[in-house]
Amino acid sequence: MTDTLARATPSLRAPAEDGAALQPTRDLHATLPDLLDSLLNKGVYLDLDLIITVADIPLIGVNLRAAIAGIETMLEHGMMRNWDEQTRAWVRQSLARHVPLEPDEEVVARMAGGHRQDEPATVWRPGTVYLTTRRLLVWRADPRELLWQAALDDVTHVEVRTELAIGGEERERLAVTTPAGTTLLSAAAPDRLAALLRSGGASGPARPSAGHQAPVWYREERAGPSVWRGGTGTLGPDGLTWQGVGEARPAVRLREVREVQARTGRAPVGRQVLVVTGDSGTVLLATRDAAWARALAASAHAPRGGDS
Structure with missing residues (x-):
């Protein structure tokens, strides 16, 4: 009869005079959500030696050094950046084969939706709504047709309206106002789309109170060539922050x-x-939002509370 025994030895050790390795601990009160929260937000570093024996004869040795954390935490600490850029490039290339994106244009959100055409007759044309770093558009894949689009700089107001559909049920529509007029769009998540548009520079009473936000590009310096990344720049009481598309935490934070x-x-x-x-430190930014750029320049001269 054979038996298998696995031993895990932590790399951290007690002081030399103690002579014993630190032993793993077990928190009986820890729950699965607690463990997942720690894993995703803080991360776990494994440093262990694993020995597998059969009949007290060591046969297999495993020396394991691994860092496990949520993707946002990994990227925040400079890990898996190549994977992140390759994934973003793959997404851009994949979308570009089906959607007419401009160079360096990135998709922020997409969802099922449509556009209401009022001339020559009122009719809803179904498609997919795309919010990018440059514009809002409705695209139909088959047959391929750009049903409607507007540059983000031209969007002056957005609001969610409730209207009666043909069957009599209430439907929420997104009303987008530009210099050309107001257009109604249908979307799977109109509230989310409206919030993203407002944070991207569309004016209106529901602008987030956290600060002045706009689509902003940030040049990330690396060991190799630097890379421009699309995201959102925010000016507020706590200074300047920049957060990449899809990231959970700001990559740039200047309190002054x-x-x-x-x-x-x-x-x-x-x-x-x-x-x-x-x-x-110093960062390089680029934006089409002239008002945001002026506000950024003005913030450099504004006195901060508590400063003498």
Whole structure:
């Protein structure tokens, strides 16, 4: 009869005079949600030696060093960046084969929806609603047709309206106002789409109170070539933050903006690069939102509460 025995030895050890390795502990009160929360938010680093024996004869040895955490935590600490960029590039290439995206244009959200055409007759045309870093559009895959689009800079107001459908039931519609007028869109999640549009620069009474937000590109410096990444820039009482699309935490946080310089250079939007110097360093940004850029420049000269 054979038996299998596995021993795990932590890498952390007690002081030399103690002479014994630290032993693993077990919290009987920890629940599965507690463990998952710790794993996703903080991460776990495994450093163990595993020995498998049969009949007290060591046969297999495993030396394991592994870091396990949520993707957002991994990216925040500089891990799996290549995977992240490859995944984003694959998504962009995949979408570009079906949707007419512009160079460096990234999809922020997409959902089933449609566009109401009022001329020559009122009719709903179904498709897919895409919110990108540059525009809002409704695309039909078969036959391929761009049903409607508007640049984010042209969106002046958004609101969710409740209307009666043909069958008499109530439906929520997204009303998008541009210089050309107001257009009604249907969407699987109109409230979420409206919130994203408002945070992307559309004016209106429901603008988030956290601060002035706009679509902003951030140039991330790396060991190799630097990369421009699309996301959202926020100006508020706590300074400047920039958060990438789909990320849970801001990658840039300047609690005090000290200087803003506009330079001509290559950028994913326009020909102007904003060199922003703050309390924790200097970052390069680019945006089409001129009002946001002016607010950023003005924040460099505004006195901060508590400063003398």
